Amino acid sequence: MDPSEVEFISEKESISIVPNFSLDKIYLIGGDVGPFNPGLQLDVPLWIAVNLKQRQKCRIIAPDWMDVEILEEKKQEEQESKFFTKMPCDYYMEITQLLLQHAPDNIPKADEIRMLVKDIWDLRIAKLRSSIDIFVKSDVTHAMLNYLTLMELNTVRPFLTKALDHIQQLRNNVSYGAALWSSQD
């Protein structure tokens, strides 16, 4: 899957905006949105928020988790935990990326948040890599990984599936050899 497809999926997440125009409820396949009233906060899907923001029609309210203190805490927790911790949002990377690109003026301390999210991402990817390595070195056939987000999975997918295919083949050889041996005895 291409990262932009993952981003497309993440655009369904809802986010709060404050519009500066009025419009009746609009009916979409994904659900009804609105009505829009100037100055009244409401929840809309991310793609609408970004689109309205691009046309200067609204102010985006940063999600609760997009806050320096919460992210610092999250980073600390991620550092200390051996396993993956639950992220405040399944699409944290994509949403940060989109919001910081299109609405940096609506996010307080945008630069710090960008750094923190990147740090958390790097921590998690490093963790993911070392767990993959442990998984490959041990002879187990399955492992459980909780709280990985789609984007994280997506970066290792092409690599990991190929590597596991190869290992599977080599394992088949081993069991084939063992079967031969026992049949000859």
Added chain:
Amino acid sequence: MSSSHDSRGSQNFEATGDYFSLDDILATQERIPCTFQTEVLNLGYIDPSLDSSNIPKGTKLELPFWLAKALCSRRKQCVTIDLPKHYKEVYRDVFNADANVVDLHKLGPYFYRFGSHLLHFEHPESPDIAKSLLKVFQARFRDIMDASQNAYDQDMSKMTEKLDEMEKVIFFHGQKGLKDLQMWETREGEKIKISEMVINHRKRKRTHLDES
């Protein structure tokens, strides 16, 4: 282990010999040292150093895998095979010591694939070879993963030249994952670019004009 499991395992192994795979064709070209157990008439020309027109019993020759496989089956053994040196115990000890420094590309670019094919001969050392192949890959995996996921826009030929063909495929898949992510992060994907084909097409036209 139940018998049904056994048959499935061997079926899978046979399936790795893929008729249409170019990699497989190249891998089965690798040579294996063989000893003839019977006299073969009128095939002396295979070995230029022989004077007679027949291959006498006991001649040692290196035959490609696909030929050796046909000549050495359970029913009739025209030849017996010896293991190529890269799969012998000496080399297995080297792999055990540190698989990461070994240049698998030099040891036949299809190290794993050819090794798997070798198991077909049911050599007494086969189970050890199979285990060693798996171990070698497990040991080398971390380096391949780290290199492929970290090096962005760098020359990696120093690293890739030591990789087996199969490992190279895995490496480039890792690179692709990294590249896609970088493209997304830097928002390169949003820009509309000229297709590679169109660019090359124009170039070709120009060279045509220059020639004429």
